[in-house]
Amino acid sequence: MRRIAIANQKGGVGKTTTAANLGTCIARLGKRVLLVDMDPQANLSIHMGIAVGRDEPSTYTLMRGENTLEETLRDTMVEGLRIIPSNIDLAGLEVELSTQSEGREKCLARALEGLDEQFDYLFVDCPPSLGLLTLNGMCAVDEIFIPLQTEFFALQGLGRLVETVRRVRSSLNPKVEVTGIIAAMFDVRTSLAREVVQDIKEHFGDRLFETVVRKNVRLAEAPGFGAPVILYDPDCYGSQDYRSLALEVLAMDSKW
Amino acid sequence: MRRIAIANQKGGVGKTTTAANLGTCIARLGKRVLLVDMDPQANLSIHMGIAVGRDEPSTYTLMRGENTLEETLRDTMVEGLRIIPSNIDLAGLEVELSTQSEGREKCLARALEGLDEQFDYLFVDCPPSLGLLTLNGMCAVDEIFIPLQTEFFALQGLGRLVETVRRVRSSLNPKVEVTGIIAAMFDVRTSLAREVVQDIKEHFGDRLFETVVRKNVRLAEAPGFGAPVILYDPDCYGSQDYRSLALEVLAMDSKW
Ligand SMILES: Nc1ncnc2c1ncn2[C@@H]1O[C@H](COP(=O)(O)OP(=O)(O)OP(=O)(O)O)[C@@H](O)[C@H]1O
Ligand SMILES: Nc1ncnc2c1ncn2[C@@H]1O[C@H](COP(=O)(O)OP(=O)(O)OP(=O)(O)O)[C@@H](O)[C@H]1O
Numbered sequence: 001m002r003r004i005a006i007a008n009q010k011g012g013v014g015k016t017t018t019a020a021n022l023g024t025c026i027a028r029l030g031k032r033v034l035l036v037d038m039d040p041q042a043n044l045s046i047h048m049g050i051a052v053g054r055d056e057p058s059t060y061t062l063m064r065g066e067n068t069l070e071e072t073l074r075d076t077m078v079e080g081l082r083i084i085p086s087n088i089d090l091a092g093l094e095v096e097l098s099t100q101s102e103g104r105e106k107c108l109a110r111a112l113e114g115l116d117e118q119f120d121y122l123f124v125d126c127p128p129s130l131g132l133l134t135l136n137g138m139c140a141v142d143e144i145f146i147p148l149q150t151e152f153f154a155l156q157g158l159g160r161l162v163e164t165v166r167r168v169r170s171s172l173n174p175k176v177e178v179t180g181i182i183a184a185m186f187d188v189r190t191s192l193a194r195e196v197v198q199d200i201k202e203h204f205g206d207r208l209f210e211t212v213v214r215k216n217v218r219l220a221e222a223p224g225f226g227a228p229v230i231l232y233d234p235d236c237y238g239s240q241d242y243r244s245l246a247l248e249v250l251a252m253d254s255k256w
Numbered sequence: 257m258r259r260i261a262i263a264n265q266k267g268g269v270g271k272t273t274t275a276a277n278l279g280t281c282i283a284r285l286g287k288r289v290l291l292v293d294m295d296p297q298a299n300l301s302i303h304m305g306i307a308v309g310r311d312e313p314s315t316y317t318l319m320r321g322e323n324t325l326e327e328t329l330r331d332t333m334v335e336g337l338r339i340i341p342s343n344i345d346l347a348g349l350e351v352e353l354s355t356q357s358e359g360r361e362k363c364l365a366r367a368l369e370g371l372d373e374q375f376d377y378l379f380v381d382c383p384p385s386l387g388l389l390t391l392n393g394m395c396a397v398d399e400i401f402i403p404l405q406t407e408f409f410a411l412q413g414l415g416r417l418v419e420t421v422r423r424v425r426s427s428l429n430p431k432v433e434v435t436g437i438i439a440a441m442f443d444v445r446t447s448l449a450r451e452v453v454q455d456i457k458e459h460f461g462d463r464l465f466e467t468v469v470r471k472n473v474r475l476a477e478a479p480g481f482g483a484p485v486i487l488y489d490p491d492c493y494g495s496q497d498y499r500s501l502a503l504e505v506l507a508m509d510s511k512w
């Protein structure tokens with residue numbers, strides 16, 4: 001199973017949109033995909049049309065050992081795509097775990113043990129911070145994809161994110177590395193976007209995916225219908241871009 | 257002095273852009289304005305062309321009592337606008353304060369005491385979370401402005417933000433209330449944006465500012481030049497919208 005976290009502490013850069021739509025397109029290409037929502041805002045769960053009440057099985061109860069994987073896993077409207085949904089309870093975990101000394105970054109990794117036979121791909125959607133929830137995401141995977149908005153602040157926080165990944169690799173999870181950068185929310189009309197993509201290429205070279213995800217209002221509308229964009233509007237730019245990104249991601253499989 | 261925090265735990269909705277540009281426009285209308293950067297990403301400081309090295313006076317050293325206000329205050333390129341800049345050290349504060357039992361939400365409020373004579377307006381730029389840094393922001397002000405992206409997820413987290421403000425008011429800061437909602441990053445071409453604005457009006461009525469901040473690439477380019485948009489491109493939509501928002505904010509003064 002390929003395990004990938006989608007992380008960037010900068011807010012609103014397309015992490016959830018990427019988890020929902022890339023996950024869906026990979027499932028449509030015949031892979032068995034699991035999404036894990038690690039954000040207390042539960043945007044990924046909502047995007048997939050799933051709302052979980054307080055005290056129902058969720059990422060929180062799974063990590064606390066109150067529910068098993070089987071009790072927590074939910075089907076989505078996409079064949080071959082399942083999700084571990086979250087809710088606001090997860091916001092309490094950060095405080096609860098911070099007083100625990102041992103292994104607080106590995107709760108998620110422990111909770112997801114034994115999944116290799118059931119799924120081909122795991123995507124973890126991280127919240128906009130580098131706190132304990134994102135660290136748990138980074139300790140449960142081997143790869144990190146970073147969506148970058150093609151705007152000025154995009155490269156600002158990147159140094160810190162890459163440094164955090166380096167520290168996680170040296171002290172908590174020796175396998176984890178950044179294997180993909182996604183130019184997200186690309187506005188074809190502005191020179192700023194092209195300049196930022198150029199900048200990213202100079203910093204990250206071959207880790208930048210060829211596929212650029214263009215700004216497309218359909219991507220912003222789809223969550224309102226609780227559906228991924230390829231179900232909402234199959235021929236729009238958003239659907240084309242995430243389908244092409246999914247093919248690029250699969251093409252990397254031979255390296256894993 | 258009017259004390260206003262700009263908060264929304266949803267990432268990338270225009271908090272920093274609003275702090276930088278609304279602050280600038282109000283200073284241009286003759287008021288003495290102080291900006292406080294409460295985000296370890298320091299996007300507001302960078303937006304105003306200021307970078308603070310580790311261990312230099314910053315929001316972090318001010319709240320820890322290692323520097324005085326005078327040592328921490330910095331001028332900006334805008335006449336009448338000063339800033340307390342931040343840097344990555346602030347990320348450590350959340351963990352350091354969480355082990356302190358008393359008054360950990362009031363560090364910023366204590367650090368800003370005695371400013372009423374020097375400034376007419378205070379704007380605090382909050383990070384994308386409802387953790388200790390944002391709570392400190394909410395305890396140091398009387399008003400909260402919420403920038404809302406006019407997209408589907410906008411209303412998702414709003415209930416939680418309003419609930420957090422209510423809890424802060426009942427247990428930590430009896431004066432604080434949400435007094436302004438800003439429809440930010442409005443895309444005139446999409447019906448989604450108009451629907452969301454309609455939704456916001458139904459929820460918040462007269463607290464929604466008349467001025468809508470339109471999507472405008474100049475607002476995304478300006479931070480790259482370390483300048484507010486009215487200095488970078490005075491006649492663009494971004495400048496027009498923030499100037500008109502500043503007039504609306506001043507018009508509320510009689511209530512304060
Ligand atoms: N390519 C795109 N074109 C247009 N809108 C987009 C695109 N990608 C994402 N969006 C919209 O931008 C907003 C932010 O995207 P999203 O919620 O995926 O970001 P995020 O990084 O997960 O945010 P957070 O940091 O809050 O978790 C959403 O309203 C989403 O619908
Ligand atoms: N009206 C607008 N039109 C176009 N771009 C905008 C507009 N407002 C903000 N932006 C751009 O959108 C991105 C997000 O804005 P900003 O950084 O102000 O949001 P934020 O809420 O402060 O983010 P964070 O949650 O990470 O602190 C930035 O790249 C900014 O330049």
Ligand SMILES: [Mg+2]
Nearest residue numbers: 015016039043
């Ligand atoms: Mg998200």
Ligand SMILES: [Mg+2]
Nearest residue numbers: 271272295299
């Ligand atoms: Mg910001």
